[in-house]
Amino acid sequence: MARITLDWIKGQVVHSQCYQFPGTLMIVCCLTLKNGFNTVGQAACADAEIFNKLMGEKLAYEDALNKVWVLEGYRLKQKIAYNKDISEYPV
Numbered sequence: 001m002a003r004i005t006l007d008w009i010k011g012q013v014v015h016s017q018c019y020q021f022p023g024t025l026m027i028v029c030c031l032t033l034k035n036g037f038n039t040v041g042q043a044a045c046a047d048a049e050i051f052n053k054l055m056g057e058k059l060a061y062e063d064a065l066n067k068v069w070v071l072e073g074y075r076l077k078q079k080i081a082y083n084k085d086i087s088e089y090p091v
Helices: 006-011 053-082
Strands: 013-020 026-033 038-044
Touching: 006 013, 006 053, 013 053, 026 053, 038 053
Parallel strands: none
Antiparallel strands: 013 026, 026 038
16 A cells, blocks of 8 residues: 655655744745645744744744655556556656
């Protein structure tokens, strides 16, 4: 049975970069995948008194990583639907 794992998803990421917009509590994270595609996640805090930049970066990274799950799930479903021999699928 073909399946996608968290290790597979994380293994697709070759670079990540987080950015906090000046004067805001908004952080975005851009992931670059092995194939050159990018996904972007975001996190924001409503209260400056409890803002934690590292936590924001972690949450933005996880948001971007969740988008990779969707993409890889679609790719696997396509492989299954159009090629019943899934032994070539790299997971």
